[in-house]
Amino acid sequence: MSDNLTISITGLTPFLVAVTICAPLWAVTIAQASAYYRTYPKDRAFLKYLVGFCVILSTAQLATIAYMVYFWMIICRTPPNYAFLGALKNLIVVPAYITYFLTTVVQCFYAMRVWFVSGKKVLLVVIIVILAITQLGGGFALVSYMVTIDSIIAVYSRFNHISGSIELGSSMLCDIIISTSLVIYLRESRTNVFRKTRHAVDRLVLYSVNIGLLTNIMAMANLVTWLAAPESDFTWAIFHFSLGKVYVNSMLVSLNARHKIRQELRAGQYVSPTSMFDVDGITTRRGGEVQMVNMSNA
Numbered sequence: 001m002s003d004n005l006t007i008s009i010t011g012l013t014p015f016l017v018a019v020t021i022c023a024p025l026w027a028v029t030i031a032q033a034s035a036y037y038r039t040y041p042k043d044r045a046f047l048k049y050l051v052g053f054c055v056i057l058s059t060a061q062l063a064t065i066a067y068m069v070y071f072w073m074i075i076c077r078t079p080p081n082y083a084f085l086g087a088l089k090n091l092i093v094v095p096a097y098i099t100y101f102l103t104t105v106v107q108c109f110y111a112m113r114v115w116f117v118s119g120k121k122v123l124l125v126v127i128i129v130i131l132a133i134t135q136l137g138g139g140f141a142l143v144s145y146m147v148t149i150d151s152i153i154a155v156y157s158r159f160n161h162i163s164g165s166i167e168l169g170s171s172m173l174c175d176i177i178i179s180t181s182l183v184i185y186l187r188e189s190r191t192n193v194f195r196k197t198r199h200a201v202d203r204l205v206l207y208s209v210n211i212g213l214l215t216n217i218m219a220m221a222n223l224v225t226w227l228a229a230p231e232s233d234f235t236w237a238i239f240h241f242s243l244g245k246v247y248v249n250s251m252l253v254s255l256n257a258r259h260k261i262r263q264e265l266r267a268g269q270y271v272s273p274t275s276m277f278d279v280d281g282i283t284t285r286r287g288g289e290v291q292m293v294n295m296s297n298a
Contacts, residue, residue, distance in 0.1 A: 179212025
């Protein structure tokens, strides 16, 4: 009961801040998803389902975090109801699982892009997928152990310090490899394009850098605030739950940017074989040559 009393007094604020940040990020997700379905009605069914799946998970994550804050702030606001605080560990499970799963899904999505960009280098993609799955496993182990111990502060246990460090470390390394791979292969392609096309390729490089930089900064902030925090402090939750929204939005923004990027590429009478937006198979590479796939079949 003393643990519940402590977290009731000091622990709510970070989760309230997390909801405040996640809500506008979710609004961006809805706007980007709407723009995607309007702009790319001929995309493959796989991409459409992927976007819809991520939007549903992102919505569920926000709803469960918001309900947890409501439960914490309203239902458990008075000392007679402190006994209900033990349920917090169950309420945090769902949004935490969703965050880890969203991260893995988006990282695997970027693994597909690396597949196209690198000319289908299997080993590189396998490494990325393994790291993404390791992130998922570490996160699931952390949350499952917290439920087993029957306390929300079990997140600070030695076991969870290990599993959480594996989760965040794998995620950061995965993002670094993704961004580095995209930058390297895009820069290589830049030497083979016309001058008018180089600006578009430079923009692709910038997208790649920004994707990895933002997610790694947030993951690092999550790791530092979690490892350094006392048991009654949950500042890490601000970065943890926001990170899932950032991953989804980065995927949607890059998908929606394809039309403008392709216009720039075609303005130079060349279609880049390493466009990071070619996850729907618009271009392929065979024997070092670029071949266009029929747009109506994409």
